[in-house]
Amino acid sequence: MKRPQSRTPKGPARTAVDPADILERLARLRIQTWSYTFEPGVRHIGPMAQEFAEVFGLGGDARRIRLNDAIGIAFAAIRGLHAMLEENEARLTALRAELEALRGGVPRPGPGNMGGAGRRGGKKRAPGAPPT
Numbered sequence: 001m002k003r004p005q006s007r008t009p010k011g012p013a014r015t016a017v018d019p020a021d022i023l024e025r026l027a028r029l030r031i032q033t034w035s036y037t038f039e040p041g042v043r044h045i046g047p048m049a050q051e052f053a054e055v056f057g058l059g060g061d062a063r064r065i066r067l068n069d070a071i072g073i074a075f076a077a078i079r080g081l082h083a084m085l086e087e088n089e090a091r092l093t094a095l096r097a098e099l100e101a102l103r104g105g106v107p108r109p110g111p112g113n114m115g116g117a118g119r120r121g122g123k124k125r126a127p128g129a130p131p132t
Contacts, residue, residue: 022073023080025055046070 029047036042046065053062058069 017076019076019080019083021080022056022076023084026073026077029055 029051031045031047033043033045034048035044049059049065050062052065052069053059056069056073058073059066
């Protein structure tokens, strides 16, 4: 059985991308709904091809967005979002650890130990009783 030949570019045709940069550029694109003049009433959504070409410099012309370019941009942006999520999770974990260290064993506020007599150490008042 013959193995299919790869259509993957080789050598200098490959260039790594920065997912954070792609995400930043994607965030600047205007996403709109629109219709082709030859398809009245049929709505589409996405950026305009001219703006996509200006922002990313991809595809052969500025009249259409090629599917493989749109998918590649989406994948890169997802990776950028994933990296941001991991960074935020690490930051949140560090902040939680710092907060616990600052509390130094002081119980966390919660439903069982917030407000009322429990915080001041006094007896709980009966409903409607005047403060002492």
